[in-house]
Amino acid sequence: MSMLGKQMQFSWPITIYYEDTDAGGIVYHANYLKFFERARSEWLTHLGINQSKLLAAKLGFVVTKAELDFVKGAQLEQKLKVVTKLEKAARASLLFVQELQDDTGALYCQGKIKVACIDMESMRPCAIPKEILKEFTCGS
Amino acid sequence: MSMLGKQMQFSWPITIYYEDTDAGGIVYHANYLKFFERARSEWLTHLGINQSKLLAAKLGFVVTKAELDFVKGAQLEQKLKVVTKLEKAARASLLFVQELQDDTGALYCQGKIKVACIDMESMRPCAIPKEILKEFTCGS
Amino acid sequence: MSMLGKQMQFSWPITIYYEDTDAGGIVYHANYLKFFERARSEWLTHLGINQSKLLAAKLGFVVTKAELDFVKGAQLEQKLKVVTKLEKAARASLLFVQELQDDTGALYCQGKIKVACIDMESMRPCAIPKEILKEFTCGS
Amino acid sequence: MSMLGKQMQFSWPITIYYEDTDAGGIVYHANYLKFFERARSEWLTHLGINQSKLLAAKLGFVVTKAELDFVKGAQLEQKLKVVTKLEKAARASLLFVQELQDDTGALYCQGKIKVACIDMESMRPCAIPKEILKEFTCGS
Numbered sequence: 001m002s003m004l005g006k007q008m009q010f011s012w013p014i015t016i017y018y019e020d021t022d023a024g025g026i027v028y029h030a031n032y033l034k035f036f037e038r039a040r041s042e043w044l045t046h047l048g049i050n051q052s053k054l055l056a057a058k059l060g061f062v063v064t065k066a067e068l069d070f071v072k073g074a075q076l077e078q079k080l081k082v083v084t085k086l087e088k089a090a091r092a093s094l095l096f097v098q099e100l101q102d103d104t105g106a107l108y109c110q111g112k113i114k115v116a117c118i119d120m121e122s123m124r125p126c127a128i129p130k131e132i133l134k135e136f137t138c139g140s
Numbered sequence: 141m142s143m144l145g146k147q148m149q150f151s152w153p154i155t156i157y158y159e160d161t162d163a164g165g166i167v168y169h170a171n172y173l174k175f176f177e178r179a180r181s182e183w184l185t186h187l188g189i190n191q192s193k194l195l196a197a198k199l200g201f202v203v204t205k206a207e208l209d210f211v212k213g214a215q216l217e218q219k220l221k222v223v224t225k226l227e228k229a230a231r232a233s234l235l236f237v238q239e240l241q242d243d244t245g246a247l248y249c250q251g252k253i254k255v256a257c258i259d260m261e262s263m264r265p266c267a268i269p270k271e272i273l274k275e276f277t278c279g280s
Numbered sequence: 281m282s283m284l285g286k287q288m289q290f291s292w293p294i295t296i297y298y299e300d301t302d303a304g305g306i307v308y309h310a311n312y313l314k315f316f317e318r319a320r321s322e323w324l325t326h327l328g329i330n331q332s333k334l335l336a337a338k339l340g341f342v343v344t345k346a347e348l349d350f351v352k353g354a355q356l357e358q359k360l361k362v363v364t365k366l367e368k369a370a371r372a373s374l375l376f377v378q379e380l381q382d383d384t385g386a387l388y389c390q391g392k393i394k395v396a397c398i399d400m401e402s403m404r405p406c407a408i409p410k411e412i413l414k415e416f417t418c419g420s
Numbered sequence: 421m422s423m424l425g426k427q428m429q430f431s432w433p434i435t436i437y438y439e440d441t442d443a444g445g446i447v448y449h450a451n452y453l454k455f456f457e458r459a460r461s462e463w464l465t466h467l468g469i470n471q472s473k474l475l476a477a478k479l480g481f482v483v484t485k486a487e488l489d490f491v492k493g494a495q496l497e498q499k500l501k502v503v504t505k506l507e508k509a510a511r512a513s514l515l516f517v518q519e520l521q522d523d524t525g526a527l528y529c530q531g532k533i534k535v536a537c538i539d540m541e542s543m544r545p546c547a548i549p550k551e552i553l554k555e556f557t558c559g560s
Contacts, residue, residue, distance in 0.1 A: 005191060005236040017321055018331075019314045019448055023195065023441035023496050024260060029203040030177070030439065033170035034299045041297055045357065051298075052356045055163065062213070073263060076153040076332045076443050077325065123213060157461055158471075159310065159454045161303035163356050169297055174439045185497070191438075192496045216303050216472045217465070236422055303475065304540060309483040310453035317450070336441065342493070343449040348486040353543060400444060403493060 009085040012039040025119045026073030032109040036098045039082035047135040057122045065114035092125040149225040152179040166213030172249040174237045179222035187275040197262045205254035232265040282318040289365040292319040296358045306353030316378045319362035327415040338400045343393035372405040429505040432459040446493030452529040456518045459502035467555040477542045485534035512545040
């Protein structure tokens with residue numbers, strides 16, 4: 001059952017290609033993390049936040065924790081969507097809940113993904129730029 | 141700090157190649173799940189268990205849960221190892237604790253990975269073949 | 281310079297994510313083959329051809345040859361497109377020319393990709409189903 | 421049939437894991453490029469050449485051309501090897517011939533891979549450092 005509440009959320013379509021599957025005939029489990037990251041990246045883009053510029057300024061968002069439930073194996077050519085919600089925003093990290101669903105709302109994979117803002121030179125946590133934090137939290 | 145106790149464990153070397161890294165200069169987070177899966181596969185092979193034969197018999201091991209802590213970003217050309225321990229063996233699932241470490245024991249990524257035995261036709265859980273369960277548990 | 285002529289062609293958008301890049305800061309070379317395969321898959325879908333059904337009937341399209349020119353490294357967050365043209369259709373194989381371009385037509389990667397129709401049980405070439413061949417060639 | 425002559429060559433073992441395969445039951449075609457890149461990286465390492473140091477000095481080896489023949493699909497758990505030969509060394513590029521073979525010499529994939537030395541800031545070709553060129557050519 002979906003953990004997503006009524007907060008601000010972002011939906012991004014995913015199509016399953018050969019590259020995503022394995023010899024078991026379903027999506028290789030590590031690839032769900034790629035789908036989730038694509039969805040978070042698109043949300044950033046949608047909010048007007050440019051990751052390349054952040055990277056040029058030696059700032060990066062790095063995944064520090066992930067809890068994944070692989071509920072149902074997605075198959076070749078399926079049209080799915082990742083629904084992403086910001087669960088919690090802290091000074092130097094964001095916690096997302098993300099779900100890969102089909103059009104009926106059936107759940108394929110659910111993840112709680114913690115992302116930290118990192119100074120890419122020292123590789124240490126640093127405060128998330130205020131304008132980014134504002135974008136994420138103004139609507140939630 | 142390592143969660144690994146004195147139980148039976150299996151160590152497998154991993155070298156970081158370009159394919160594993162991303163534009164942040166460190167290993168792309170989803171790829172740690174690949175390293176862990178390689179290590180579990182090699183442990184099966186080491187125990188004389190053939191996954192292709194299982195698959196031909198419509199049996200597969202499918203990851204159903206993963207909890208990952210990304211502690212430190214691994215970098216290009218590093219020589220690391222995955223240390224794998226069987227935490228718990230149930231009728232239809234196995235719980236592994238896996239750690240990506242360097243030679244000094246420094247921790248890069250830690251995972252708790254739950255693997256279920258699945259009938260690949262019905263995609264339903266089924267009992268792990270006894271000879272496999274025996275191999276894993278006789279030494280632990 | 282583009283090798284694409286005036287024949288029937290299919291365009292598919294590609295966005296560059298972290299998963300596609302490597303520590304060199306640009307797209308990892310093998311991933312251009314993934315982009316090309318996505319574009320061919322979407323063309324099949326667009327033509328009403330279902331690869332999962334083909335696979336269930338033990339038929340698969342398998343890449344047998346690829347010639348790739350990596351012209352310019354694509355970067356994180358770029359919005360590009362793959363333009364695909366059918367260069368030649370034979371009884372058991374198709375030859376595609378594919379180009380990854382940006383909106384100005386600048387070329388990032390060009391590929392000549394030969395795809396054979398394979399009986400997935402014997403792994404031998406077999407004739408492409410007529411209805412598929414017709415879809416591809418009626419317009420070219 | 422093998423194109424490899426009697427020149428200096430380097431052999432590197434590859435094991436096929438789930439991550440390498442797709443729903444067709446064999447290795448996903450793009451992944452052969454990964455195997456070839458691993459083998460070239462290991463050859464560099466074997467010759468005492470450190471790619472991370474090159475990258476820190478803003479030098480990178482970038483694949484500029486690839487011609488691939490996918491001869492036979494490799495399968496889960498196969499133990500194979502990549503045999504790599506330097507075909508030609510120029511001022512700013514190297515041409516490798518690489519073959520994925522099994523122990524009987526049966527060929528799975530053959531590639532001609534052109535690698536250029538690139539200034540990673542200007543993204544322009546530059547001369548291969550002499551000490552690297554010497555390592556590759558002294559024995560061939």
